[in-house]
Amino acid sequence: xxxxxxxxxxxxxxxxxxxxxxxxxxxxxxxxxxxxxxxxxxxxxxxxxxxxxxxxxxxxxxxxxxxxxxxxxxxxxxxxxxxxxxxxxxxxxxxxxxx
Numbered sequence: 012x013x014x015x016x017x018x019x020x021x022x023x024x025x026x027x028x029x030x031x032x033x034x035x036x037x038x039x040x041x042x043x044x045x046x047x048x049x050x051x052x053x054x055x056x057x058x059x060x061x062x063x064x065x066x067x068x069x070x071x072x073x074x075x076x077x078x079x080x081x082x083x084x085x086x087x088x089x090x091x092x093x094x095x096x097x098x099x100x101x102x103x104x105x106x107x108x109x110x
Contacts, residue, residue: 040098041078043106048075050085052094058102065108 044050044063049071053060061083063071070088077084081098 040080040101040104041083043104044075044078044083046075046078049073050075052085052096055102057100059096059100060103060105061096061101062105062107065106065110069109 044061048063048067049069050061050063050073051071052073053062072088073085073094074088075083076086076093082095083098083101084093084095086093
């Protein structure tokens, strides 16, 4: 018959394994975007909509220069302003199909 200590150890081991495996499964909000991609920003009541074309051949108002799990950095087309946008201020990311 298993002892309570052995059962507790097994349960703790399973919890640790589940935690480690689940740590890599963060939501990838920016999965459809990549560094160097042209995007357009629209301000909608203190929330930002990021839109882009699916073929990336048409120029937009900004270019992505850096991304993390909770932020994105864009540079304007005039190459003057860099803007860091936190994930909390993004309303949506829109893909515009051209075909």
